[in-house]
Structures are given as structure tokens and as C-alpha cells.
Amino acid sequence: MLWRRHRRTSPALSPKEIRTTWQLASVLLDYPTPELVCRVPALRDALADVAPDARARLTAYLDRLEWENLARLQSQYVDTFDVTRRCALYLTYYTCGDTRKRGVELVRFKQVYRDAGADFAHEELPDHLGVVLEFGAMVDIDAAWKLLCDHRVGIELLYRGLRQRDSAWLPVIEAFRTTLPTLDGTDEEALARLIAEGPPSEQVGLEGYALDPRLNPRPEPIDLGATIPVGVTVS
Numbered sequence: 351m352l353w354r355r356h357r358r359t360s361p362a363l364s365p366k367e368i369r370t371t372w373q374l375a376s377v378l379l380d381y382p383t384p385e386l387v388c389r390v391p392a393l394r395d396a397l398a399d400v401a402p403d404a405r406a407r408l409t410a411y412l413d414r415l416e417w418e419n420l421a422r423l424q425s426q427y428v429d430t431f432d433v434t435r436r437c438a439l440y441l442t443y444y445t446c447g448d449t450r451k452r453g454v455e456l457v458r459f460k461q462v463y464r465d466a467g468a469d470f471a472h473e474e475l476p477d478h479l480g481v482v483l484e485f486g487a488m489v490d491i492d493a494a495w496k497l498l499c500d501h502r503v504g505i506e507l508l509y510r511g512l513r514q515r516d517s518a519w520l521p522v523i524e525a526f527r528t529t530l531p532t533l534d535g536t537d538e539e540a541l542a543r544l545i546a547e548g549p550p551s552e553q554v555g556l557e558g559y560a561l562d563p564r565l566n567p568r569p570e571p572i573d574l575g576a577t578i579p580v581g582v583t584v585s
């Protein structure tokens with residue numbers, strides 16, 4: 351499998367286990383809605399195709415999704431992912447910040463989707479972690495693996511940010527993280543620099559991809575519980 355060559359090491363998981371874990375993580379990283387809560391039984395059924403470590407973590411979040419007060423969970427989601435930039439779900443934010451380079455990288459993500467035959471048509475930006483995971487689960491595991499590994503350091507910063515907050519979504523990222531290779535020495539150095547310096551801060555030149563409003567608080571709840579429609583042709 352090509353996806354095993356993008357890093358020197360990779361977990362001993364089958365493609366089916368990886369795809370199912372990515373699909374579930376993609377869905378569970380959506381804004382929690384009543385519709386998502388109703389899907390919990392079907393999501394539990396899908397856990398049969400997930401490796402034990404990831405299964406335990408995803409089960410923990412599904413349990414919480416069922417018993418936690420939904421309004422409280424929605425508020426926590428906004429505070430975690432829309433307000434706290436260290437927990438942003440947009441992968442290029444960690445490498446590019448709000449700079450001109452980020453616009454170029456976002457176009458690159460869309461081109462990867464097109465090259466795989468899945469023209470991007472979604473309200474989220476193409477570098478949203480949930481979108482990349484859905485693309486990998488449903489369309490092209492190799493291409494998604496490369497994108498995720500290219501942004502492995504940012505994913506690690508997201509994981510550490512959620513761990514520091516003891517976030518409800520930490521188990522979801524932990525489950526997804528079991529499918530990725532561990533950080534190597536170069537990655538650790540890059541992570542240390544990112545923690546110390548933060549993403550680049552130039553705030554011009556993004557044109558249509560300028561400061562993402564999704565990194566700001568939501569004015570009202572938005573239903574993002576549906577499966578991400580990868581592969582719909584852009585009109």
C-alpha cells in the first residue's frame with residue numbers, strides 16, 4: 351500500500367481499520383446536534399471495524415455524547431474549536447497562520463481532491479481535519495495519508511491543546527492519532543518551535559481565504575452533523 355511509504359514507520363492497522371476510524375472521527379468532530387446524537391447507535395455498530403485502542407477512545411466520546419447535556423456540549427465545542435486557536439481544526443493554520451502562503455496551501459488541498467476525482471464542494475475549508483478524514487475514508491486513503499503526514503506536527507499541537515484542556519473531543523483525536531506514525535526527531539524540533547513561536551502572523555493576502563470566520567465564536571448553533579459530501583462537483 352502506498353500510504354505505508356509516506357513515513358518511515360506506520361501502525362500495524364489494516365486499510366479498513368484506518369478508513370473506519372477516519373470516518374468515525376470525521377463525523378464526531380462535527381458540531382454536536384440532536385441529529386448526531388440520534389446516529390450514536392449506528393456509529394457504535396461501526397466500531398466493530400475499528401482496532402481495540404481506537405475503539406475504546408471513540409466509545410468514550412459516544413458515551414459522553416449520549417449523557418452530556420447537549421447545550422453544554424455545544425458551548426464547549428464553540429469554546430474549544432472556534433475560539434481557541436491552538437485547537438483549530440484547520441491544518442494549514444498551524445503551518446501558515448494567517449499569511450498569503452495559507453491561501454496557496456488551501457488551493458493545493460482542493461487540487462489533491464480534484465486529482466482523486468472528488469471535486470471539493472463543502473461549506474468548510476478544504477484543510478478542515480474532518481474533511482480530510484472523510485476524503486481519506488471514502489475516496490483516496492493514499493492522498494489523505496500524505497496530507498495528514500505533511501501536517502503531522504499541527505495535528506500533534508491540536509492533540510496537546512485538547513489534552514491540556516481535558517477536552518471532550520480528546521478521545522476522538524486520540525483514536526485518530528493511533529492511525530498515524532509517531533513523530534520523528536525533525537518533527538519534534540518543528541513542534542517545539544511551533545509551541546514557542548506560534549504560527550506565522552501576517553494577516554494579508556489571503557483574499558477569499560482570509561481570516562477564517564469559523565475560528566471565531568458561532569453567532570448561533572449550526573448543524574454540521576451530516577456526513578461530509580466529498581465528491582460533489584463544484585458548480
